[in-house]
Amino acid sequence: xxxxxxxxxxxxxTSYSSLLxxxxxxxxxxxxxxxxxxxxxxxxxxxxxxxxxxxxxIREGKLRAQDAxxxxxxxxxxxxxxxxxDHVLLNQSRAGYGQQVVEKLSKDLGISRTELGxxxxxxxxxxxxxxxxxLSWAHYQKLLAINDDKVRSxxxxxxxxxxxxRKQLVGEIKKIKSSGKTVPVxxxxxxxxxxxxxxxxxxxxxxxxTGDKEKPKKLQIDLGFRSYLDLPDNVAVRLKENDMIEFxxxxxxxxxxxxxxxxDQFSEADLYTYEAQIEDVVDGDTVWAYIHLGFGVWxxxxxxxxxxxxxxxxxxxxxxxxxVLEKILKFRVPSLESRRKPKQKVLNSQSExxxxxxxxxxxxxxxxxxxxxxIYLNNVxxxxxxxxxxxxxxxGNE
Numbered sequence: 001x002x003x004x005x006x007x008x009x010x011x012x013x014t015s016y017s018s019l020l021x022x023x024x025x026x027x028x029x030x031x032x033x034x035x036x037x038x039x040x041x042x043x044x045x046x047x048x049x050x051x052x053x054x055x056x057x058i059r060e061g062k063l064r065a066q067d068a069x070x071x072x073x074x075x076x077x078x079x080x081x082x083x084x085x086d087h088v089l090l091n092q093s094r095a096g097y098g099q100q101v102v103e104k105l106s107k108d109l110g111i112s113r114t115e116l117g118x119x120x121x122x123x124x125x126x127x128x129x130x131x132x133x134x135l136s137w138a139h140y141q142k143l144l145a146i147n148d149d150k151v152r153s154x155x156x157x158x159x160x161x162x163x164x165x166r167k168q169l170v171g172e173i174k175k176i177k178s179s180g181k182t183v184p185v186x187x188x189x190x191x192x193x194x195x196x197x198x199x200x201x202x203x204x205x206x207x208x209x210t211g212d213k214e215k216p217k218k219l220q221i222d223l224g225f226r227s228y229l230d231l232p233d234n235v236a237v238r239l240k241e242n243d244m245i246e247f248x249x250x251x252x253x254x255x256x257x258x259x260x261x262x263x264d265q266f267s268e269a270d271l272y273t274y275e276a277q278i279e280d281v282v283d284g285d286t287v288w289a290y291i292h293l294g295f296g297v298w299x300x301x302x303x304x305x306x307x308x309x310x311x312x313x314x315x316x317x318x319x320x321x322x323x324v325l326e327k328i329l330k331f332r333v334p335s336l337e338s339r340r341k342p343k344q345k346v347l348n349s350q351s352e353x354x355x356x357x358x359x360x361x362x363x364x365x366x367x368x369x370x371x372x373x374x375i376y377l378n379n380v381x382x383x384x385x386x387x388x389x390x391x392x393x394x395x396g397n398e
Contacts, residue, residue: 073137078130081123114314135159138166145311147393193376194273194361198266201243204228223293224272273361281331284310284321306372308383308392321391328382
């Protein structure tokens with residue numbers, strides 16, 4: 001035997017068996033039994049048991065992979081929604097831009113408008129950071145149907161604790177809504193209704209050089225909705241910037257004298273109040289309308305209710321909310337023939353509100369470029385009726 005050869009010791013079967021008994025069992029390594037770094041592995045004595053164990057291991061691995069994918073879906077969906085919200089906010093001066101960018105993203109990215117809508121709503125519902133937990137993106141899509149933040153948090157916690165499937169979650173949400181077991185909705189007091197025909201005087205237009213002198217900016221009437229009307233000289237000489245005046249909005253010319261030139265009779269709460277005609281109800285909190293700015297000026301805008309939220313139109317609750325708004329506004333879907341009529345005729349054929357006084361009050365736009373409005377029908381604010389239906393939530397003075 002060569003001196004370089006190492007002779008292996010001979011171990012009998014008996015001694016080999018005793019050595020095996022001294023090796024710690026799986027799961028007993030590290031800090032003790034149950035150490036996640038060394039999960040317990042079931043031994044299979046027979047071949048059928050081996051097949052069964054391996055199949056179980058594959059199933060468990062797939063489930064772990066699916067859980068990881070779902071967690072990433074939640075994160076990705078929230079981040080996409082946040083990117084869209086931030087981008088639209090940076091471009092909020094462009095009316096209607098939010099809706100346009102969602103439609104364009106849908107085409108460019110191959111993501112449905114509905115899915116993008118859920119992502120945006122998800123980021124709005126959780127504005128600070130995305131929720132962290134075991135719930136899937138499908139779960140959160142359904143949770144968005146719950147408008148009350150407190151109720152949504154309670155249901156989400158129960159869903160995670162009891163490991164509800166998406167189907168179970170939908171069933172529980174239906175039970176909650178049908179039983180009325182929600183946090184009581186506080187009906188807010190209606191904001192002060194402004195006065196149709198009251199406008200603010202502003203200085204508008206760029207200064208133009210005429211020889212050695214500058215031509216001053218002209219006084220104009222701020223009609224709202226980024227529209228302005230020049231004042232005739234015989235009226236402008238009696239006014240100054242920030243004066244509030246009352247005109248008869250039905251006159252087509254400013255040659256008649258204003259009804260009132262006294263600013264102390266009015267306040268900012270009287271401004272941006274208009275008669276309007278609903279053209280279409282998009283969903284529970286959005287409408288298309290023709291708005292009479294006065295002096296024969298009509299504009300067509302997509303309007304968002306300022307203080308109330310409704311569920312997405314794709315959901316059953318969203319469809320119900322839309323019908324509630326249509327009923328309150330006495331809106332009926334126009335015929336194809338009436339849709340082809342000129343605007344003035346359409347205004348008189350779209351809804352039964354032509355026999356009622358519908359007034360809107362607005363001051364700003366939301367992140368999608370829609371004007372936020374309060375709607376009054378026969379001088380009654382409609383929000384209280386919406387909230388009493390149980391299908392809307394109050395989002396406050398945004």
